[in-house]
Amino acid sequence: MEVGQVLHMNAGTGETSYSNNSHLQKKVISMTMPIIEEAMTNLYSSTLPSSLVIADLGCSSGHNSLFVVSELIKIVEKLRQKSGHQSLEIQVLLNDLPGNDFNTIFKSLPSIQKNLSNQLEAKDAGPYFFSGVPGSFYGRLFMKKSLHFLHSSYSLHWLSQVPEQIENNKRNIYIASTSPPNVPKAYSSQFQRDFSTFLKCRAEEMVTGGRMVLTFMGRKSEDPTNKDGSNSMWEFLAMALNDMVSKGVIKEEKMDSFNIPHYTPSLSEVKCEILEEGSFLIDRLELSEINRSTYYKEYNHSNISEIAANSIRAVAESLLVSHFGDGIIEKVFSKYKEILSENISQDQILLGITNLIISVTKK
């Protein structure tokens, strides 16, 4: 599977779209906002720029795509007005894989730009320029030394490819308690390679003193086989797929050769790669947890399984369709919902989600 050609969050604005099933991602962005603001404030104060290039990597489409960049523009405007500087031009670069629904983002831009102008009272604010940059962030995306501020939320836990030589991870689709020992090792090495490539590319693209804030799913334990909120969701999806195998809907070989290109690293794995790559100073490296039960408390059990199933479907459907074809999707997610519903009493699906937040400065 060519992840870069296949993976995309569900397009449009319908019931199973990413746009309508990305509340968790929105919560994570809001949680990270003070750190984003701190990084931008430090960048602004230390460079007093007359123009600013901001990139959001893995922007996806929907409400979240333009939320961070709109907030960033407001932060910069506030700083500029406070310091009494002249207006500055801001270029916003929105990146995602080529299969992402850029059309939906672009169509919403005129109203976003209008809202921004209304909210920013200064007449000399802007202009702001937006563009879409299709491509994998595990390669170069931008010109040398062209970026001042870079943000990426809930994207770097996606690997560039499924790790190689994990054909023996039968009946699993990710690191699971029944995975052979080579599987977590292969996942961890793939993450190291990918994250190191990511850092090298960004180091070329960012100006000296530029800031980068990254948030993605991680894990508390150093042992990747320890169950947490992230791998339990994939185990439930594996259960639904295995049920399709037992019913003859999916062939066993097809199931055995499917694995998710996803990894949740520990803080020390991330720190190690940043230090080894060497182009960035670490300003913050934090672990934070979102308590799903608080998050879901307003819903009843059947609603929770519906919401949780839709949120996994919005991110994983493209991978499943590419491997199994689109005929199985409704069946798989109907079963998935059923499994979540049955397991909800175990509170497994209510396990917290661990997030890593990284704020760095380009040396």
Place this chain on the structure above:
Amino acid sequence: MEVGQVLHMNAGTGETSYSNNSHLQKKVISMTMPIIEEAMTNLYSSTLPSSLVIADLGCSSGHNSLFVVSELIKIVEKLRQKSGHQSLEIQVLLNDLPGNDFNTIFKSLPSIQKNLSNQLEAKDAGPYFFSGVPGSFYGRLFMKKSLHFLHSSYSLHWLSQVPEQIENNKRNIYIASTSPPNVPKAYSSQFQRDFSTFLKCRAEEMVTGGRMVLTFMGRKSEDPTNKDGSNSMWEFLAMALNDMVSKGVIKEEKMDSFNIPHYTPSLSEVKCEILEEGSFLIDRLELSEINRSTYYKEYNHSNISEIAANSIRAVAESLLVSHFGDGIIEKVFSKYKEILSENISQDQILLGITNLIISVTKK
């Protein structure tokens, strides 16, 4: 009608898509290629750049979108290799209105990039970065002094809006022989305002010495009411719409309030605006004609009306749908085809299409 929100060439790759009905536009681009090459060669030789930012304004989607920029990259690579310079980074900015089908362009990028690498034998060629810039070129789109080379083909004959106060242009949808005298005047003034705004914006965005090559439909005669290949196509469309009025499919008021935001200027109108704006040196300002009868000679009459109808549908459908709703489209174009078929003996639809080609240098 908010042209910037409404106008887009037909999306996708189906029968009525712009992608499948833009052979004429492709021919125009090929015809302009020597002038594009000359401008890029002059830019390269005079600046010997280590990085290059190229923009294509009104890129649309389909085969033509990436044709010019691919050719431009090949030209630059040839120049670089000949002069023995080090590799250079090229940023390609693809612009069109927010309703344009950028998704289709972005999905084709990986294969375009692969083809380019195969065609360019040099191992040190590239890297090339592509991005999509949604927005009207009758406003600022890019950061100050950020562009080296700018190309636009078959876009600037679209106005930013339908001229105001032409409500008396009843039963016509463009400048026609039966239009009152204020109509051609209003169209001409709208073009002057729009083209002058276009030049002002580009002057801010281009570096000194930057080159710009523009091609669009124009007219040979100074009198805009003279019939030519462009306005005769709109007259036939008006005939089809009036037929819908007589059949009660379209209300008369609705027809009377519809006009096409399109204008084909003369060479002197264009020259006048460039000189008045004052930021550009004119390197070339030429008029050239495409002979439709040569172009169509391999088809029989019924095919010609089919092809001509589809090519107008691909560019005008979004405007018609926005004003009349999508219920009338099939009927209108079926009638349009019939009218073309009947009039083909008059050779009116075989009238040549006049194009203006402008090559300028930013002072």
